[in-house]
Amino acid sequence: MMLTHAPYDATPDSPDYLSGNREDANKKIGHFPDMVAYTDKLIGKVIAKLEELKLRENTLVVIMGDNGTGSGTPSRFKGRDVTGGKGSSLIWGTHVPGIANWPGQLASGKVCADMIEAVDMLPTICEAAHVPVPAELKIDGRSFLPQLRGEKGNPKDALYVWYNPSGGASAKYEFAHDAHYKLYADGRFFDTVADDREKSPLKEAELSAEAKAAHTKFKALLAAHQGPRDDYFVKQTERFGGETGENADGVKKGKAAKKAAAAAPKVAPAKPNDTDPKVARFKERDADHDGKITYEEFQESIPDKKAAKERFESRDTNHDGSLTLEEFVGNAAKAK
Numbered sequence: 001m002m003l004t005h006a007p008y009d010a011t012p013d014s015p016d017y018l019s020g021n022r023e024d025a026n027k028k029i030g031h032f033p034d035m036v037a038y039t040d041k042l043i044g045k046v047i048a049k050l051e052e053l054k055l056r057e058n059t060l061v062v063i064m065g066d067n068g069t070g071s072g073t074p075s076r077f078k079g080r081d082v083t084g085g086k087g088s089s090l091i092w093g094t095h096v097p098g099i100a101n102w103p104g105q106l107a108s109g110k111v112c113a114d115m116i117e118a119v120d121m122l123p124t125i126c127e128a129a130h131v132p133v134p135a136e137l138k139i140d141g142r143s144f145l146p147q148l149r150g151e152k153g154n155p156k157d158a159l160y161v162w163y164n165p166s167g168g169a170s171a172k173y174e175f176a177h178d179a180h181y182k183l184y185a186d187g188r189f190f191d192t193v194a195d196d197r198e199k200s201p202l203k204e205a206e207l208s209a210e211a212k213a214a215h216t217k218f219k220a221l222l223a224a225h226q227g228p229r230d231d232y233f234v235k236q237t238e239r240f241g242g243e244t245g246e247n248a249d250g251v252k253k254g255k256a257a258k259k260a261a262a263a264a265p266k267v268a269p270a271k272p273n274d275t276d277p278k279v280a281r282f283k284e285r286d287a288d289h290d291g292k293i294t295y296e297e298f299q300e301s302i303p304d305k306k307a308a309k310e311r312f313e314s315r316d317t318n319h320d321g322s323l324t325l326e327e328f329v330g331n332a333a334k335a336k
Helices: 032-052 118-128 209-224 231-235 255-263 277-285 295-299 305-315 325-329
Strands: 061-064 074-077 080-083 098-101 159-163 173-177 181-184 189-191
Touching (some): 032 061, 061 118, 159 209, 181 209, 295 305
Antiparallel strands (some): 074 080, 159 173, 173 181, 181 189
16 A cells, blocks of 8 residues: 555545645645545555455454654654655654554454564565565565564564665665664664664763663664675666655655655765675785776676676676776775
8 A cells, every 4th residue: 555655646536636736745744734634544454355255264364654744744652743764764764564463363452572573574464364485585575473462482682784876886774773773883882772863872981781782782783784785786886866855865845855865864874894705805805915806807706797797797886897896895986
């Protein structure tokens, strides 16, 4: 379902459905409240149809957001006024509601504080359908069906996030977090309960015992995900131009976009260091130790010369016929 979503057009239930215009939809709030109400109505229609077809008792219904509310859009959360953070790394861009219902199968009226992520949906649905996940399929997801049934389950104690809507070799945001703390790949560490807008990074020398334990856990999780992105992913790099009514960062166009961009945390790509295995590979290929890799040096260890050429050209962002360390590991900016 593509609701709610910018532009905030009138819904069929809006009083001005036939007379409203796109200019109104692009305003800070537009018909956002109407969209929320219409979302609820459409979900009700799906449930009614399942009941009509006598399928309700045999259907697991899951409703989950794919990102935070559009940037700049005001709403309420636990009695507090908040603004949406879609496209940002704040909890207002990544923490979304999840609701599940299955009559006779799941615990009702319960709220679970365990952390789950979208990749957990596959194993959860497979377990609900009694379909085993193939052993050879390597997945990061973990079933949360036990928690839905009111059982303890096997919840994750931290999540890893690598985000770039355009794909490619470098992350726009990369961090590890739990429900209390967050550590970015560039070293910034936050208490996201006390500082959900991430204005005041914590100093490592002043951390509490709890914060230190979280920092150590996150650091290990980030290290476990070091290394280059798969080639198939890098090759699909394509500048994300944004969806209708939004800019490339998922922010509503107009004044709200400018405010959100100014407030968004600036996260620089992690710089390569000597402990990075990619740095070691760079040094191995840099035969003359001049700090650059020529195409001849690059392709020497790759049997498939066509693939070697494609990889080399995709990394040579300034098209000078050689690769710097930053280009080799994928942290160089795209050539304009």
